[in-house]
Amino acid sequence: MEPLFVDEKKRKPLWTKAFLITSLSNLLLFFSFQMLIPTIPTHVSQLGGNDIQVGLVIGIFTISSLLTRPFAGRALDLFGRKHVLLVGLAICALTIAGYTYMAAVTLILAARFVHGIGWGMSTTSLGTVIADIIPAERRGEGMGYYGLSNTFAMALAPLTGLWLMQTYGFPRVLLISTCLALLSLFSSLFITYTKPMPVEKSAQRPKLMDRLWERTAMLPSGLLLCTAICYGGIVTFITLFGHEAGISNVGWFFLCNASMVLIVRPITGMLFDRKGPEWVLLPGALFTLAGLLLLSYAHSEASLASAAICYGIGFGSLQPALQAWTIARAAPNRRGAANGTFFSANDLGIGLGAMVLGALANISGSYALMYRYSTVLILVFILIYGWCFWQARRGVQVAQR
Known part of the structure; x- marks a missing residue:
């Protein structure tokens, strides 16, 4: 465990290039995601989906994301942060783009499961990357500023998505959401940071639950x-x-x-x-x-x-x-x-x-x-x-x- 308190003169800078790029990538990803929260259930309803199927749009996504996170966390520690992050963001962008070509409710539900996997990988990765970047003595402050990107997205993206859907239709929502996810992927390519120091491996292999x-x-x-x-x-x-x-x-x-x-x-x-x-x-x-x-x-x-x-x-x-x-x-x-x-x-x-x-x-x-x-x-x-x-x-x- 790292110390929480450090002399003010020894405090490291927070607003580094890596911090700004990671926060931007998170903002773009969350904006892309939040635009779909009020619009994709409406789209499923317009395709003839019943109340249960509309509920599954959120439920299936949450379940797949929940199931993915422990394995994503393990992969981050084993294979490195950026590899898992980029794969997760690519899955998100490709899945959102794929919604455009799905005219059946069952196909959209299947895609939501895949989208949840990408979401679980990418958000867990971004949270871990920012934890590596933020100096230990400024972690509370850094997490607070980083969390503002989520807040901006939650405040503006649902309204933006509804406005786009009502004005231009659902395909335009998907186009903008896909572009934002791709921009998040592109900006993540430029994230650089010092990798955490490895620790000595124990001779005893940890249990599966301890690894996840x-x-x-x-x-x-x-x-x-x-x-x-x-x-x-x-x-x-x-x-x-x-x-x-x-x-x-x-x-x-x-x-x-x-x-x-x-x-x-x-x-x-x-x-x-x-x-x-x-x-x-x-x-x-x-x-x-x-x-x-x-x-x-x-x-x-x-x-x-x-x-x-x-x-x-x-x-x-x-x-x-x-x-x-x-x-x-x-x-x-x-x-x-x-x-x-x-x-x-x-x-x-x-x-x-x-x-x-x-x-x-x-x-x-x-x-x-x-x-x-x-x-x-x-x-x-x-x-x-x-x-x-x-x-x-x-x-x-x-x-x-």
């Missing part, structure tokens, strides 16, 4: 799982909640949420580097909890915006801090496996949020109650991290005696 998953990443990934389930419930049911609560424009939630994420990520990243994870994770969890509670009681656009501001502060703080903490806990030669474990938890959480919280809403008969009950997951987050932090502090005090 990183044990040191389990705690932050488990905490991420709690927040991702809540987020899955938001992105899946926020529109239906708006109808239930009589809120005509739920777009305010995403706009305010994205705005707060853009503001807080650089700030909390620097706080993580200077003070440690506890200064970000506990306050971030409390803001997330407050955001969910406010959302469950929202009955107007103003109250929805207030909920989004609180949730955005929490969400914008937690995800990059958890990823930076994951990387700090892992050995350099295990960063690929650590990122695979981390992103798998995110995928699994969003998928579980859509299914489990959907079932909870069906049982309770209210989306507001669903969001209220989901705060239990954030309380679990606080209890688990609080206990681990207390144990760590207790261990330090015992060692100092």
